[in-house]
Amino acid sequence: MPLKTNKKTNKKISKKITQSALTIALSLCLPLAASANANNISLESMTKDITYLASDELNGRASFSKDIDKAATYISERFQEIGLVPMKGEKSFKQTFDIINIAPKKLSATLNNNAIADDHLGMASTIENINWTSDKDFSTHVIGKDDNMREVISGLNQKGGKHLVLINTAHAKMFAGYRGYFARGLNKLQLDHQGAIVMILTDDAAFDSINVSAQTKITKQKLTNVVGVLPGKKSKDEIVLYSAHYDHLGAAPTGEDDVIYNGADDDASGTTAIINLAQYFTEKGNNARSLMFSAFTAEEIGGFGSRYFSQQLNPDDVVAMVNIEMIGKPSKFGVGEMWMTGMERSNLGALLNESLKDKGTEVHQDPYPEQNLFYRSDNATLARLGVPAHSFSSTQLDKDKHYHQVSDDLASLDLQSMHQVIESLSVATQALVDGDITPTRVDINEVKGHGKIY
Numbered sequence: 001m002p003l004k005t006n007k008k009t010n011k012k013i014s015k016k017i018t019q020s021a022l023t024i025a026l027s028l029c030l031p032l033a034a035s036a037n038a039n040n041i042s043l044e045s046m047t048k049d050i051t052y053l054a055s056d057e058l059n060g061r062a063s064f065s066k067d068i069d070k071a072a073t074y075i076s077e078r079f080q081e082i083g084l085v086p087m088k089g090e091k092s093f094k095q096t097f098d099i100i101n102i103a104p105k106k107l108s109a110t111l112n113n114n115a116i117a118d119d120h121l122g123m124a125s126t127i128e129n130i131n132w133t134s135d136k137d138f139s140t141h142v143i144g145k146d147d148n149m150r151e152v153i154s155g156l157n158q159k160g161g162k163h164l165v166l167i168n169t170a171h172a173k174m175f176a177g178y179r180g181y182f183a184r185g186l187n188k189l190q191l192d193h194q195g196a197i198v199m200i201l202t203d204d205a206a207f208d209s210i211n212v213s214a215q216t217k218i219t220k221q222k223l224t225n226v227v228g229v230l231p232g233k234k235s236k237d238e239i240v241l242y243s244a245h246y247d248h249l250g251a252a253p254t255g256e257d258d259v260i261y262n263g264a265d266d267d268a269s270g271t272t273a274i275i276n277l278a279q280y281f282t283e284k285g286n287n288a289r290s291l292m293f294s295a296f297t298a299e300e301i302g303g304f305g306s307r308y309f310s311q312q313l314n315p316d317d318v319v320a321m322v323n324i325e326m327i328g329k330p331s332k333f334g335v336g337e338m339w340m341t342g343m344e345r346s347n348l349g350a351l352l353n354e355s356l357k358d359k360g361t362e363v364h365q366d367p368y369p370e371q372n373l374f375y376r377s378d379n380a381t382l383a384r385l386g387v388p389a390h391s392f393s394s395t396q397l398d399k400d401k402h403y404h405q406v407s408d409d410l411a412s413l414d415l416q417s418m419h420q421v422i423e424s425l426s427v428a429t430q431a432l433v434d435g436d437i438t439p440t441r442v443d444i445n446e447v448k449g450h451g452k453i454y
């Protein structure tokens with residue numbers, strides 16, 4: 001779809017621009033552009049931000065690429081221009097940290113003295129050298145034809161330790177999926193657990209002899225979040241966190257005309273939203289609580305940006321986390337309508353809906369509970385620490401043809417709908433910003449933890 005404009009709304013906005021700009025220009029002599037939309041989310045600046053963040057110039061904003069640094073610099077410069085300050089303990093908006101990459105280097109195995117073919121062998125390992133020669137070196141698991149493979153593998157991941165898994169060939173397709181996923185290597189913030197899951201696709205359910213030999217290569221790489229703060233005027237230590245992830249999938253190596261995963265919806269839209277909410281609340285200038293705006297890296301490869309970030313502050317200080325994910329298109333509830341994940345886990349949604357009553361809209365419940373979306377974005381990391389942390393979205397994930405495709409570009413968005421969602425978020429969260437509402441905490445016993453191995 002081409003860039004949508006709505007004449008009626010544009011007229012209303014330009015009238016407001018003229019009025020507020022006049023007042024400000026006369027009384028404070030501030031430059032016009034910076035304060036033009038003192039009482040609105042600016043459609044113009046929103047459009048400018050997403051146009052750049054979703055452009056081909058950023059080559060899909062893949063974690064570890066040079067291209068994602070351009071996005072980080074752009075977001076930093078916007079935070080600077082808006083007038084935010086860096087997070088306590090940081091010298092700049094860029095929060096750079098190391099991540100440990102564990103790449104599989106070599107893997108071979110024999111079972112009952114038969115060498116296992118390469119494509120029947122897979123491994124997720126945080127151990128540098130494996131040399132298993134008897135079942136004392138690991139625990140053995142058998143996934144039979146009728147067993148739930150996903151459940152077993154995920155259970156072992158939660159438990160940690162060293163495991164050999166014999167997987168019946170009936171699960172060949174799922175085995176290939178896991179094998180491919182693990183072959184890309186693992187990323188860790190800390191190497192705090194020595195564990196491995198070695199998978200063999202075989203109809204043997206027992207063995208007399210075994211030999212597994214494996215090596216991984218462990219290296220360090222840098223990643224960067226971009227975090228800006230608008231200090232509170234009254235309750236400085238209480239933080240309202242607005243977040244989104246600015247990384248995406250990069251570019252496909254060869255082939256077609258369009259190889260760039262622009263990630264316009266996922267999640268240049270959310271990143272644009274936090275920049276423009278920062279601008280809006282800064283211009284209003286009366287936030288009682290501190291507002292923190294965080295653009296996370298590495299969401300698409302395991303949420304490492306938010307995991308690092310969550311260790312740099314006291315989660316008890318975070319009153320709420322409004323994580324914004326894919327708001328670039330109308331939701332199944334209509335144009336400009338959004339929904340949130342995990343609504344039942346805190347009363348944040350109910351409180352926000354109180355504020356939206358006059359606007360004649362509401363935050364809807366996640367319409368895709370079977371997709372486990374509460375766990376599929378950066379909010380889950382903070383929720384594990386008790387923060388009322390939810391993702392706000394408008395995606396129609398069940399039928400969006402552009403999701404994780406190169407066609408997720410600017411032309412596929414409905415900027416008018418996106419603008420309405422950001423405006424609704426500004427209205428919905430005003431009472432949070434003012435310190436008038438405090439949502440209940442998430443029960444950490446009800447949130448599933450991160451896996452130990454992958």
Ligand SMILES: [Zn+2]
Pocket residue numbers: 266300404
């Ligand atoms: Zn994504």
